[in-house]
Structures are given as structure tokens and as C-alpha cells.
Amino acid sequence: xxxxxxxxxxxxxxxxxxxxxxxxxxxxxxxxxxxxxxxxxxxxxxxxxxxxxxxxxxxxxxxxxxxxxxxxxxxxxxxxxxxxxxxxxxxxxxxxxxxxxxxxxxxxxxxxxxxxxxxxxxxxxxxxxxxxxxxxxxxxxxxxxxxxxxxxxxxxxxxxxxxxxxxxxxxxxxxxxxxxxxxxxxxxxxxxxxxxxxxxxxxxxxxxxxxxxxxxxxxxxxxxxxxxxxxxxxxxxxxxxxxxxxxxxxxxxxxxxxxxxx
Ligand code: T3D
Numbered sequence: 001x002x003x004x005x006x007x008x009x010x011x012x013x014x015x016x017x018x019x020x021x022x023x024x025x026x027x028x029x030x031x032x033x034x035x036x037x038x039x040x041x042x043x044x045x046x047x048x049x050x051x052x053x054x055x056x057x058x059x060x061x062x063x064x065x066x067x068x069x070x071x072x073x074x075x076x077x078x079x080x081x082x083x084x085x086x087x088x089x090x091x092x093x094x095x096x097x098x099x100x101x102x103x104x105x106x107x108x109x110x111x112x113x114x115x116x117x118x119x120x121x122x123x124x125x126x127x128x129x130x131x132x133x134x135x136x137x138x139x140x141x142x143x144x145x146x147x148x149x150x151x152x153x154x155x156x157x158x159x160x161x162x163x164x165x166x167x168x169x170x171x172x173x174x175x176x177x178x179x180x181x182x183x184x185x186x187x188x189x190x191x192x193x194x195x196x197x198x199x200x201x202x203x204x205x206x207x208x209x210x211x212x213x214x215x216x217x218x219x220x221x222x223x224x225x226x227x228x229x230x231x232x233x234x235x236x237x238x239x240x241x242x243x244x245x246x247x248x249x250x251x252x253x254x255x256x257x258x259x260x261x262x
Contacts, residue, residue, distance in 0.1 A: 004031035006056075007038050012202035013050040014042045015195070021057025026065035027113060032087040039094040049261050050201035051098065052194055053121060054105045063112025063135060080141075088113055088145040095120045096146075096217060099210040101201045105194035106172070106181070111135045116145035119154065122213055123197060124181035126172035127190040132180070133169040153220055154180050205243035206261035 008015040016038050018025035027035075042048045055061060069078050095102050095117070104121035112135045118124055119132075126132075134151075136143050143151065143164045151160035155178045163170065175181045185193040201209065211234040219227055238244055243259045250257035 001034050001037060002030045004028070005034045005038060007041075009048075010052075010195075010198070010202075012047065013052065013198045014038075014045070014048045015052040015054055015198070016042070018053070018055040018061055020065075021055075021059075023065060023067070024059035024062035024109065024111075025055050025057065025114065026062040026067075027087070027117075028065040028068040029087060031065075032091060036090055036094060039091075039098065043094065043098055043100075046261070048202075049100055049204070049206045050198045051100065051102045052105060052198040053102060053118070054191065054194065055107055057108075059108035059114075060104075060106045060110040060118060060130065061114025062109065063114040063116075066139070084144055088116075092116065092120045092146045100206055101198075101209055101213065103194050103198050103201070105190050106130045106132075107187075107190055109133065109169070112141075113145040113147070116143070116147035116150065119150055119180065120146060123183070125183045125185050125190065125194045125197070126175060126181050127187045128172055128184055129187050130172040131169045132172075132175050133167060134164040135167055137165055137167040154178075203259060204261075205238075205241065205247065205257075205259045207241050208238045208243060211238055 004020050006017040006019045008017065016035070018031075020026060020031060042051050069075060071077065101123060102121045103123045103125065104118040106118050106124060106126040107130060108127070109131050110118045111133045115132045115134060134143055134147065142148065148164065151163060155163070159178060162168070172181070172184055176184045183193070215231060215234055218230065222230065242262050243257070246259060247257045
């Protein structure tokens with residue numbers, strides 16, 4: 001592990017902080033490897049019940065580190081297909097398949113694959129001064145890291161095309177109005193708001209939340225009947241959990257439930 005990310009153990013949840021502030025947290029191969037390791041560890045750690053993805057410095061993430069390939073000094077162009085398969089696809093899969101909520105706290109700019117990384121998180125909270133930019137078009141690339149798939153689902157084809165084809169930055173306020181993100185926070189309140197949500201999730205019914213996330217993600221690929229079946233199975237599973245019994249008991253006893261996450 002390098003110092004390109006910092007992993008903070010917050011007890012019942014984990015904060016993964018992007019930590020290359022001088023490059024606006026642009027992603028290079030080492031940072032990808034660190035992120036994969038941290039996310040895999042958090043996925044397997046039963047005591048970690050939510051993840052907060054945060055960023056050091058004035059920006060969230062400027063996407064691929066454009067300096068890393070040394071193209072300006074005449075180095076051959078790397079095989080980007082390989083880079084995508086090795087680095088970006090596993091990264092966004094880890095976020096989407098994470099069996100617990102992942103929250104992004106977006107400060108400053110989220111560009112290119114950095115925007116994609118934020119938008120794949122289950123809950124995106126952006127500082128009012130933050131902005132999102134599909135900067136791929138500005139350098140002749142296509143929206144990767146699953147962003148061409150995600151955008152039309154989140155904001156519809158017309159907005160997705162305008163956003164990706166023009167490379168026009170959109171403000172956090174616009175992202176919120178479009179339904180691209182869950183919440184806006186005042187700049188000074190961003191961390192506190194996002195950390196508070198991570199702590200709340202970490203005392204929630206984690207297994208049920210994981211199933212909920214999975215069902216919502218899968219809905220786009222299933223027909224209605226198949227999805228009703230999937231819901232029935234998932235509810236059967238949730239119904240056998242400790243946290244369902246505890247939730248119902250707490251309801252009747254008029255007290256706050258103590259969820260264990262299983
Ligand atoms: O290539 C592949 O492997 C395929 C995968 C591609 C995935 C992608 O993400 S492609 C998209 C790559 N990202 C970009 O194209 C964004 C490039 N950056 C920008 O457009 C701007 O920097 C921002 C809009 C993000 C922010 O603008 P601003 O004015 O706030 O900051 P700045 O002055 O441009 O940048 C500050 C510093 O960060 C600067 O370094 P310096 O001059 O202070 O030493 C700048 O060079 C550096 N920086 C910003 N973005 C990147 C970066 N360094 C490396 N890679 C970057 N992507």
C-alpha cells in the first residue's frame with residue numbers, strides 16, 4: 001500500500017480517503033491497486049458496515065492521471081483497453097457489489113473517471129461548490145468506468161448525451177436538480193453530513209441494506225415478473241435475519257432497534 005489513499009477505521013465504518021491532493025487525486029496504477037485492496041478488505045470485514053469515500057485537498061478526483069503515461073515525452077500510447085480492464089472495471093465493480101452502503105463526499109471537482117467513481121457510490125453528497133465534468137470528450141476518449149451505462153439510467157439519454165458529448169461541467173446544484181446525486185451540503189458541513197450518514201448506516205440492518213442495493217441495481221436488467229421473484233427471494237432472506245426480528249420487536253416495544261447487521 002502506498003500513501004495514495006488513507007484508510008481510517010472509524011469503528012463500525014471505514015473511511016477511504018483519496019490522497020493525491022497535488023494532482024487533484026488523479027488515479028494512477030498504484031492508487032488503483034490501493035483502492036482495490038482497501039475496498040476488498042472493507043467488503044470482507046463484518047465489523048465494517050458502511051464506507052465513506054472522501055478526498056483530501058480541493059478536489060474529489062480528476063480521473064485518470066494524465067501525467068502517468070508520459071505521453072508528452074513521446075512514450076508510446078498504452079493500451080487503454082487493458083488499463084480499463086485492469087483498473088477501472090474492477091474498481092467500479094467493487095463499489096457496486098459492496099455488500100454495504102458506500103457514500104461519496106464530493107468536494108471540489110469530480111472529473112472523468114473521478115466523476116464515475118463518485119456516481120457509482122450508493123449515496124452521493126456533494127458540497128455546494130462541487131462540480132462534475134465528463135472530461136473524456138475534451139481529450140478524445142469515451143466515458144468509461146461504467147459512466148456511459150450509468151448516466152442514461154440516472155438522468156436519461158438527452159441529459160446524459162449533452163453532459164458527455166459537450167464536456168460541460170455541471171454544478172452540484174444542477175446535479176442535484178437532475179437527480180444525479182442524493183444530497184447537497186454546505187461546503188463546511190460536507191464531511192460532517194457524510195460521516196453522520198456513514199455512522200447511521202453502520203448501525204442499520206446491513207444485510208437488508210445490501211439486498212436493497214442489489215435489487216435496485218438489478219432492476220434495470222430484469223423484466224417485472226423476474227424482478228418480483230427476485231424480491232420474494234430477497235425478502236425471504238431478510239425475513240430470516242436477526243435484524244428483522246429485532247426491528248419488529250423494537251417497533252412493538254416502542255424503542256430504538258439494535259441492529260447487528262445480520
Ligand atoms: O487514460 C486511461 O487510462 C483511460 C481512462 C481514462 C479515465 C479518465 O478519467 S479520462 C479523463 C482524465 N481527466 C481529465 O481529463 C481531467 C483533466 N483535468 C482537468 O480538466 C482540470 O484539471 C480540472 C477540471 C479537473 C480542474 O481544473 P482546475 O483549474 O481546478 O485545476 P488545474 O489547475 O487544471 O489542476 C490542478 C493540478 O492538478 C495541476 O497540476 P499543477 O499545475 O498544479 O502541478 C494539474 O496538472 C493537475 N491535474 C489535474 N487533473 C489531472 C492532473 N494531473 C494529472 N492528471 C489529471 N487528470
